[in-house]
Amino acid sequence: METMAEIKWNDRFNLGVHEIDKAHQKLFSIVNKLIAFAENPAKQQHACKEGIKYFKSYTVKHFAEEEAYMESIAYAGLSMHKSLHDNLRDKTLPALEAELEDQNYSLESVQHFIGICVGWLTGHIMVEDCAIVGKNANKWTHQSTDTKMDSIIKAATQGFKTMCRASVQLVSEHYGGEGFKVGKPLCYRLTYSFKSQQMQQVYLVCEESVAIFTLNNILDMEIKRVDRTVIDAMKMLSVQLVDYVNKYFPGDIKYTLDKTDLLTFDQFSKIFYKQAPACSLLFNIDNRGYVAMCIDSIQK
Numbered sequence: 001m002e003t004m005a006e007i008k009w010n011d012r013f014n015l016g017v018h019e020i021d022k023a024h025q026k027l028f029s030i031v032n033k034l035i036a037f038a039e040n041p042a043k044q045q046h047a048c049k050e051g052i053k054y055f056k057s058y059t060v061k062h063f064a065e066e067e068a069y070m071e072s073i074a075y076a077g078l079s080m081h082k083s084l085h086d087n088l089r090d091k092t093l094p095a096l097e098a099e100l101e102d103q104n105y106s107l108e109s110v111q112h113f114i115g116i117c118v119g120w121l122t123g124h125i126m127v128e129d130c131a132i133v134g135k136n137a138n139k140w141t142h143q144s145t146d147t148k149m150d151s152i153i154k155a156a157t158q159g160f161k162t163m164c165r166a167s168v169q170l171v172s173e174h175y176g177g178e179g180f181k182v183g184k185p186l187c188y189r190l191t192y193s194f195k196s197q198q199m200q201q202v203y204l205v206c207e208e209s210v211a212i213f214t215l216n217n218i219l220d221m222e223i224k225r226v227d228r229t230v231i232d233a234m235k236m237l238s239v240q241l242v243d244y245v246n247k248y249f250p251g252d253i254k255y256t257l258d259k260t261d262l263l264t265f266d267q268f269s270k271i272f273y274k275q276a277p278a279c280s281l282l283f284n285i286d287n288r289g290y291v292a293m294c295i296d297s298i299q300k
Contacts, residue, residue, distance in 0.1 A: 013126060015133045017069055023062040024125050030054050031117050038114055045105040048113055052097050055117070059089035066129070075132055080140050084128060087174045092116060095171040095284060102287055108209070112180050112290065119178025139276045140174065149173065152279055155248035156293055159241045164214045166286030175282035177272035179265070180290045186211055186231060187263040188238045192255045200255070200297050203277075204238045205268060207289035214285075235260055241293075 009028045014021045030051065037047030063085040070078045096113050103109040123139070131138035153170060160168045185205050192200040208226045211234045215223050223230060239257060246255065263271075277296035285291055 012135075013130065015129060015135075017133075020062075020066055020069060020129070023058070023065070024129070027058060027062075027125070028121065031121060034114060034117060038110055044110050048100055048105060048110060051113070051117065052093065052100070055093055056089075059085065059093065063089065066132075070132060073132075077128075077131065077138055080138070081128060081132070084124065084140065084174050087172055088120065088124075091170065092172045092282075095169055098169075099284060099287060108289070115178050115180045116172075119176055119180075123176035123178065139176075139273070149279065151248065152245065152295070153281060155245040156241075156281060157283070158248075159244040160283060160285060160291065162244070163218075163237055163241060164210070164285055165217045166213070166288070168286070169284040170281065171284050171290065172282040173280075174276075175280045175292050175294065176276065177269050179269070180207075180282070180292075184208060184226075185265050186226070186234055187265055187268045188235055189261040189263055189268075190238060190242055191258045191261075192242075193258050194255045198297050199258075200295065201277075202238075202242050203263075203268060203272075203292070203294040203296075204241070205265070205292040205294075206234060206238075207291070209289035210285045210291055213288040231262065235262070 009025050034047050034051045037043040067082055099109045100113060128138050130136050157168050185207050188204045190202045211230055212223050215233055277294045279295040281293045283291050
């Protein structure tokens with residue numbers, strides 16, 4: 001696993017609320033210990049177990065305190081912020097813990113765990129929590145309705161199951177652009193236009209391990225590395241997946257695929273950092289790797 005730099009606490013992250021700031025500083029310290037120990041194979045299993053234990057406690061006690069504070073100041077973004085808390089506590093942490101145990105703390109599962117932990121610090125504390133006291137704007141400014149989100153999750157899950165011929169687990173309903181990848185991920189941006197004068201951009205970020213596993217399953221081959229053929233094949237499968245999701249919804253929605261771009265993960269992250277899309281999902285495909293699916297609609 002690549003060596004990760006130490007994440008240092010900076011006073012600019014302070015909200016000015018003693019109990020909340022104290023909890024955030026403690027979390028920085030815990031994640032730094034995780035990073036240090038995870039680079040030592042003899043200690044990484046113990047470090048991850050302790051990390052999960054701490055995060056479970058953190059997501060109960062600290063989240064309750066933070067939500068109480070937001071309620072006391074009538075924070076307008078409380079509902080969205082609470083849904084981010086609930087997602088980490090009730091979906092992401094259990095999924096990461098199950099992956100670590102199922103894979104016996106493999107390199108890939110440890111990297112996923114560390115990536116999500118670091119992502120929570122950079123994407124939540126430094127952005128969403130600072131937004132509570134007006135230090136910056138929050139990234140999650142809008143979200144799909146629960147009914148629509150449930151439908152998209154169901155359609156995407158079934159689509160991945162059908163195309164990958166594998167089990168699929170939802171890891172997060174609010175994927176924040178964290179660097180979960182092992183190796184260089186394949187990042188596709190599919191741009192569609194609708195008669196309603198809207199454009200829809202769909203981002204699919206796929207770990208190399210998932211691409212190889214999927215194509216070997218479909219083609220009954222023994223592909224061992226990502227080359228141009230794999231990149232192009234996964235691009236076509238990405239288009240088919242989006243078609244599957246769109247056709248899942250009732251009604252005759254007319255849309256046209258305008259273009260498909262291959263992005264680097266850095267390009268994807270920069271786009272994502274400006275504003276989170278209304279739908280941003282992270283899936284574990286048969287414990288082979290992760291795939292993110294992000295959907296955003298914009299006016300022409």
